[in-house]
Every structure is written in C-alpha cells, then in structure tokens.
Amino acid sequence: MPTAQLLLHCPDKPGILAAVTDFITVNKGNIVYLDQYVDRVDHVFFMRLEWDLDNFLIPREKVEDYFTTLYAKKYSMDFKLYFSDRLPRMAVFVSKMSHCLYDMLARYTAGEWNVEIPLIISNHPDLKLVADRFEIPFYVFPITKDNREEQEKKELALLAENKISFIVLARYMQIISDDMINAYPHKIINIHHSFLPAFVGAKPYHAAFERGVKIIGATSHYVTSDLDAGPIIEQDVVRITHKDSIKDLVNKGRDLEKIVLSRAVLKHIERKVLTYKNKTIIFS
C-alpha cells in the first residue's frame, strides 16, 4: 500500500502539529507514522509524517500543491514530499576497497533496501568484477589533477541520465569538486574512517595508532565543500588495545565502516533524515 512521506521544518508556533495532522485526517488519510521534534532553543519545529494514499481524497499529484497553498506558506515551512513507491535512485562511487560495496549490494539484492542502484562509478577498474557479479553497470572514470573537471562533467551527465537522486561514496578515494556537491546538496553520503571530528583527512588509522586512543570509530556524513565537516548522519565505535597494530585497526575499522555507512544509507533511503544548520535530525 503506497504512502506519502512528508518531512518539514518551520518556526515553531502553537497549532502546527494539529493543523498538519488535521489536513491528513480530514482528507481521509490514515497516518501510519508521525515523529516530531521541537528545538526549544532556536524555536524550530521538525516533523516527519507518513500516511496511506489509498483512500486519501487528494490525488497524489496535487498533494504538494495543496499543502504548499494551505500550510507551507502560512507557516513558512521548508518541506519535502515523497511517495513510498517512487524509490530513490542511488549511485555508488568506489575506488579499490570492496567491503562497503559488497555490504550494500548484498542488502540491495536481498531486498533489505527500498532503493534502485542503476550504476556504480569508479576511478579504477578493480571492482568491476564485483559489479558484474551483481549485474550492475560499472563505469570507470580515471581521475587526474588535469582531467577532474572534464571527467566530473561526464559523470554528472551519466547521473542525470540515470535520474540519480543521491550518491554514496563507498571508500571513494577522490576529492569531489564543488560543482558535483552543488548538484547534489546534502545528497552525497560519505564514510570517513574515524570518529569525526578526530582525525580529519588522510590516514586516520595511522593517526589513531600514533595517538594511542583506546577506541576507534567511523563516521557517515553528507558531503559539503568543507572536508569531512558536513552534517553527521551516523557514527559508531569499537574498542581497541595496545596490542592492536595499524593493520588490526584497519581490519576492525572495516567492519565499522560498512555497518555505519549502511545504517546512514538506510536512514536516507527511508527519508528519515533532515538537515538543519550543518546537523541532522534523524527521525525514529
């Protein structure tokens, strides 16, 4: 049974929640999900709402229009409307490491995720075999300092052609330019192999080893033009000891990376993430 999914935020005022839920129920929409949160410092109201479309009186193609006219303007809302049967379309960018890619493709194939993955892009040919195994088109765009702009243009054309709605960087070892970031604002998900903001940048496991930390982490975040500084979606950690070598850290971290990235991607696929002021609201 298809549902409509509404995410919004607006200045907090009395009666918003009542007004919005009223809109759904008066029009015979059966609410199947509601989570809301009020930032009591900044006075901002956040909500995610989901309702069955079956007996809903407003045709789905007119919902956005009606909601804008009746509520969004009145309450200065910033909102997004999705339908559960229009799956998000995800592109995966990889380089040479396969663990995150395998983890996501296994979930995709097993039907864990309501998503389409029309293509995989890489700057190296190494993981073509993995893509072939799962019968997903694989495109190689080798990147050098000199050709980045040109190659990204081709990539953007390919993404547009495939109606890609968001991108996952699955240990993709290349800088993404601002042009691509601006084309997919808060729609590019990266996995960084440290507990951010500790160990920003390259070789975080080496840095963690040098510092002698007792716990390492991984962080999944939306990519912004600030390196490793975009809104954090999910983090997790694992305990290490003095006995762990850098290689042990890399091994333990690999499991963290794939789990943390997949949790973040799932939340995005479920349309349960709102970004606000370089942070994320994660609905339950």
Add this chain to the structure above:
Amino acid sequence: MPTAQLLLHCPDKPGILAAVTDFITVNKGNIVYLDQYVDRVDHVFFMRLEWDLDNFLIPREKVEDYFTTLYAKKYSMDFKLYFSDRLPRMAVFVSKMSHCLYDMLARYTAGEWNVEIPLIISNHPDLKLVADRFEIPFYVFPITKDNREEQEKKELALLAENKISFIVLARYMQIISDDMINAYPHKIINIHHSFLPAFVGAKPYHAAFERGVKIIGATSHYVTSDLDAGPIIEQDVVRITHKDSIKDLVNKGRDLEKIVLSRAVLKHIERKVLTYKNKTIIFS
C-alpha cells in the same frame, strides 16, 4: 598474602620471559599473575609479573637489588617493583563538581580500592562538605594567575609530607604547571570530558553539540606538559541524538566521566599501566 609486582619493558630478545620467570620459580616464588606483550614493530618486550612473597627466598628489601644486578642490566630493562601490601597514596584535586569525587570516595570507603587517600586539595571551598562526610582532610589553595607558582609550592610540600604517590584531577579546573607535572611524571591522572583527540581544551560539550556528533565520550589520561595530549589510559562513549541539548550532554557526560576516571584510577592502583612513547600498555 602479600605479593611482589614487577612491571618492565626492554628490547625484545629471545629468552627474556624464560629468564625472568625462572628467577621467580627457582627462588620459590609462586607466580599468581603474568601478562606480557611484544611490540613486533619496535621490538620491545613488556611484562607484568606478580608472585607470592611468602616462601620467596630473597628478602623483599633485596629483590630490587638482585633483579637489577642479575637481569635488568643484562637486558637493558626499565622496571618498577611494587609490593601489594604497600598501598599507593593518592591525592585528589577538585574544584566545584562533586560527581567524580563522590564516585571515588564511595569506592574507597566500600573497600573496592587498595589505596590510601590521605587528602583532598581544591582551589575552591565548595566541596569541603563532601570531604567532611568521608572524614578526609580537605585543603583549599585558591589559585590566581599571580599566585600559582607560590600555591603549587605549598601543595607540593603538602603532597610530599603526605608521601603522595599519585594525583587524580577529578574535574579540577586549573592548569597544572610543569613543576608539578615533573614532580609526578605520568603520575597525575586527568579526566577530560570528550573523546580525545576530538574537542581538546575548554567547553568540549558545547563543541560536540555545535558539531552535531552522534556519540560523546570521556578520556582519562596522564598529564604531560602538552594540554590534553598525554598517554590515554581509558576512554568510553555514549550515544546521543539531535534531541539532546547541551545540558543533556553534560548530564550524560557526567556519568561517563566518573566511570572512565574510576576505571583508569583502578588500573593505576593495581599497577597495571605502563607508559611507553606517549601511549599506555594496560595489562589485563
């Protein structure tokens, strides 16, 4: 039954473990604890050994001398020898927050820790009531920019007079000068209210809130002249969400701080921590 506790490290060579354990067993010492670790990159051997003194043939006051002559020089060992019935003597430094102090005094009073706590030092009078409740002498040394040197001298004299072997900074909100650090090298334990090296310095909960992390932490470390950069003894974390205000972070963090600090102090009391190259070896 009193035991001897030996901690050592030295360049790794074949036969060290056999030689040292042989020394104990030949002299009728019953080994009750042995943990060792070899750094295979730097080729360093680390060991903690504990044996009953009861039937040990070498008198306890001569063990250090014999061991130095027979093994330490031969293998270029850096070693420390303790006796389980000579309790470490711990001074606690506090300011205004009581949670770490209460946690440690409760453990001390309940007999959880084999330690002596002859005194508590503070730069504020606020926690005198807590010290009184547990009948522990409480000394106030108000610190200003101008009198730090002078006050620390008095503190050092008081510590020496009380034969203090190590210091715990239980949310003590003052910089410790190099003079004091040098008087207690790797013998001052601090609790920092963040997951180091993230959020070094003041107001880490505010910084964590601003950054929008999904997990916060606490770190206990030995104090060195580099702020918040000494060898880490213990860390732990707790999950937070977008719903948590700075006040919530402070509350959740408080529980972390006291548990992480107490775990670190216990390891130190048990003489299970070795420092090496700004890191710690924590024996099991």
Add this chain to the structure above:
Amino acid sequence: MPTAQLLLHCPDKPGILAAVTDFITVNKGNIVYLDQYVDRVDHVFFMRLEWDLDNFLIPREKVEDYFTTLYAKKYSMDFKLYFSDRLPRMAVFVSKMSHCLYDMLARYTAGEWNVEIPLIISNHPDLKLVADRFEIPFYVFPITKDNREEQEKKELALLAENKISFIVLARYMQIISDDMINAYPHKIINIHHSFLPAFVGAKPYHAAFERGVKIIGATSHYVTSDLDAGPIIEQDVVRITHKDSIKDLVNKGRDLEKIVLSRAVLKHIERKVLTYKNKTIIFS
C-alpha cells in the same frame, strides 16, 4: 517555572493528538515537551506532554477534572497528571552493599535529581553510616520467614506516613510480598544483576561465569509478583573475557548496576515511563 506533565494512552483514533494539543494551546499553555508513539499493531496511542502553567487559563487544581470531562472519557484514556514542582518522594531499600546507594545519594545531594528522599529502609544495620553521612533517616527492619508480614506492615505504615510515591530496591536482598507490591503497583524499581531474562534469580554472576558468556549485563525493572519478570526500564552490558573470575564479574557488574539503576530511577523521576502490557514506553 512550574509545568504540568501529562502521560496518557488510549485506543488510537484520528485526531487525538490534535485534540489534546489544542486543549493546551487554546487555554494559553505553552507546550515545552511533546513525545508521542503509536503502537500500530495493537492500535494504541501513547503521549507525554508538558506545558508551562504560568499563563495557563485553567487553575492547576482543576486541570485533571477538565481533562477527564473533555477528553479522557471521550477517548477512553488512561492518564496521569503531575506537576513539576511537586517532587516525587522516594524510599530506598538496601541490605549490605553500598554502591547503588552511594551513587543515588551523591546525585541527590548534588542536585542532579528532582526528588525527595525522606528515608532509607534496610533489613540490616550495616549501611546506617552511609545514611548518616548524608543525614537521611535510616530504619532497620530485620526480616525473617516468620516476621515478614508483620515487618512489612510497619514498613508500609512508615512509607505512608512519609507520603512515599515510589520505592527503589538498591540491591535489597529480600523478597517483597504481594501486599507491598500491590500498594506500589509499578512503583517499585529493582536492579537485577544480570541481562534479564538470562540468569533469573540468585547468583547470576556465578551462573554467567559457568555458562561462559562474553558479555554480562544489569537490568532495572518494576517489581511485579513474578520474580524478575516485571516491565524492564533499562538495561546495559559490559564485555568480559575468559580471564575474568567471578570476582571480576562482580566488580565489573557493580558499575553496571549503579549506572543502570540510576538511569531507570531518573526516567521515573522525570515521569517519562509508561507501563503497558508488562512493557515500558520510555519517552525521550
């Protein structure tokens, strides 16, 4: 600024949330907290709502009456109304172990908890010293098979006299009879030193050691007439290894117990726990 705190559950129907929030806002109550949850299987609506009483048009002594008449009957609600400035009154029951007691009294004294603790009850005199240190009345009721009924009657009288609203069993090593449980339904909080439902009953650390588990836990729950089977409020775990003796388990578990119990008690004090079908709804 005092607030009203409303917890309710009822059969889920469209419009409840709108109706209830409307009741507050129309009467000039400023909502400062709202968390709701719908059980989509059993079709039950749960909500916790909190609003400033300052400009609220309905006098606080009439709120319950009005709400019952206007909404509770209409929607078949089961609800509870509290006021933030009427603190819950908590009795602590202890036996011989002090760690949970110290942890709670330290929080109480430091002002972490909005609660009154008018008395401590024990079946042993051992912890009188602790109570004395915090200047809280301490009553000893030694319990034997033969005198339980009689002693509990005296305890109940003492509790009533002190207007106790809930009881915390802080490692109290006695069975509570059904009479007392019925006098405080879902208002007696216990800490069980295992990850329930594993290791129900006595000596869970011994049982965990025997079974060779790699993780131990602690569970805080409301007491019902089924031993260790009441609604679970909070649980947590800690990793152990083959190196840990039963004594190590007891030591590690002690830290878990006090943290888990204190988290559960805090949730209860904040009036953020609803029980339903032998489970708890924990509001955020």
Add this chain to the structure above:
Amino acid sequence: MPTAQLLLHCPDKPGILAAVTDFITVNKGNIVYLDQYVDRVDHVFFMRLEWDLDNFLIPREKVEDYFTTLYAKKYSMDFKLYFSDRLPRMAVFVSKMSHCLYDMLARYTAGEWNVEIPLIISNHPDLKLVADRFEIPFYVFPITKDNREEQEKKELALLAENKISFIVLARYMQIISDDMINAYPHKIINIHHSFLPAFVGAKPYHAAFERGVKIIGATSHYVTSDLDAGPIIEQDVVRITHKDSIKDLVNKGRDLEKIVLSRAVLKHIERKVLTYKNKTIIFS
C-alpha cells in the same frame, strides 16, 4: 613467511612457559606471537605460540613428534599444532537467509580471511544464485524427518571428500544430528539470534519483543548435542526501544548476526580459540 601455531593447555606448574619458549628459541625459531593465561582456580595453563619456520632447525613434519616426546607427555599437555600456510577448509551450511553468507563470501573473496571455502551445503535451493555469483559449488540436501540420517551421511561423505576441517552454520535452519556433531567436535560454528542463554530455541526475536527487553543480541558458539548450549565464542548486542516492532528487531539483529558470526569464524580461522569445560579461551 610460514609460521607454526601451537595451542595447548595442561595442569599449571612452574617452568612450563620457560620450557616451551626455550624449545623454540634454542632451535632457532623466531617467536612472533605469544599469549598465555593461567586459570588460577582450576590451575590450568593455556598458551598460544607462533614462530617463523624459516630457520627453525626441526623440520615441520617432525615438530609434532618432537614436541610430544620432549614436552607434551612430561607436562600432560593437550595440544594442537597448525601451520599458517595450510589453510583451514570451511564448509558453509545455509537455508534461505543470505546476509551471513554474503558477508562471509565478501570477506573470503576480498582476501580478508586465510581460509578455503570449497563448498556450500543447503537444505533449500534458494541461495544457489549467491553461490554461483562467487563461483563456489553449491549442494542441496533437502531434509525431512524421515531422511535426515541418510542425507547427513551423504553430506558427511561430501565433507570428507573435500577435506573440510570445520563447518559454519550461517542461519541453517535444521537440527544437526549427533553423528555429524561427533564427526566435527567443537568444529561446527553456529550463530544464534539472541543473547544466549536468554531466548534459547526458536523465534528469539518474538520472545525478546514479548519480554520487552531494551537490548537484543546475537551469539556465536560451537555446536554440541545440547541445543544452543555449546561453548560461546563471541556475542554482541544492540540497543532497541519500545518503538521497534518485531520486524525492526529482525532487521537490527541481522546486522548483529553477520558481524558476530564473522568475528567468531575469523578467530577460529586464526586458530585463536581453545575450548575447555564448555567455555572458550580466546587468544588476543
């Protein structure tokens, strides 16, 4: 560089460690790993030792014989000797769920694990596609009450033919008979989808939901003839809330299951697990 890997346990006596390490070093073996543990209650000595074979004076095919003659008999040792270049050969048993299988095959293919996987066995044809993708032979043995004995005989023949050294039950939904268990004593690794010993048997997620626990777990253990009661190798947990449906538990549990199983399998592949009295010693 190939190494020898020795695991042993024996009654604890002075000098064992020295004797065994001496055996290696005297014969010019370079020790690259040593971990030992003494059970001080039962007085049992456990050790894992690994050394380079390159300059080792005793030919690899004679090491077992020499060690038996010189030490094992003398100290009543129970020991196992492996060589790092003789990879363990692992069979995977599956039914219909793919998540654990994908996780292991991805690791295998990526070279994370030093193991051979010559075949996959199932009681259903469903996962043949997965096996095909990774080009691993897949055999279907449908099991009914009536044909179990006969089918297991065929399976055992197939396992023997493929020189299988251990079996992993990756959510294999069939009882293993004692004949097969006895053919692979402590060499069949299972993943149970609960925090054992809680929720033994079928449908643990349903049982966990009913009980209202706040944390769920997964347990990997060696299979013995007692259902879900064999030596535990690894466990882990994840936090849940009242908002999680049974389906949510299944989803969250799936990630736990695959990570916990893969950690256990890795420890087994690395020959770092010793079983003793229905428990495991896990070397570091």
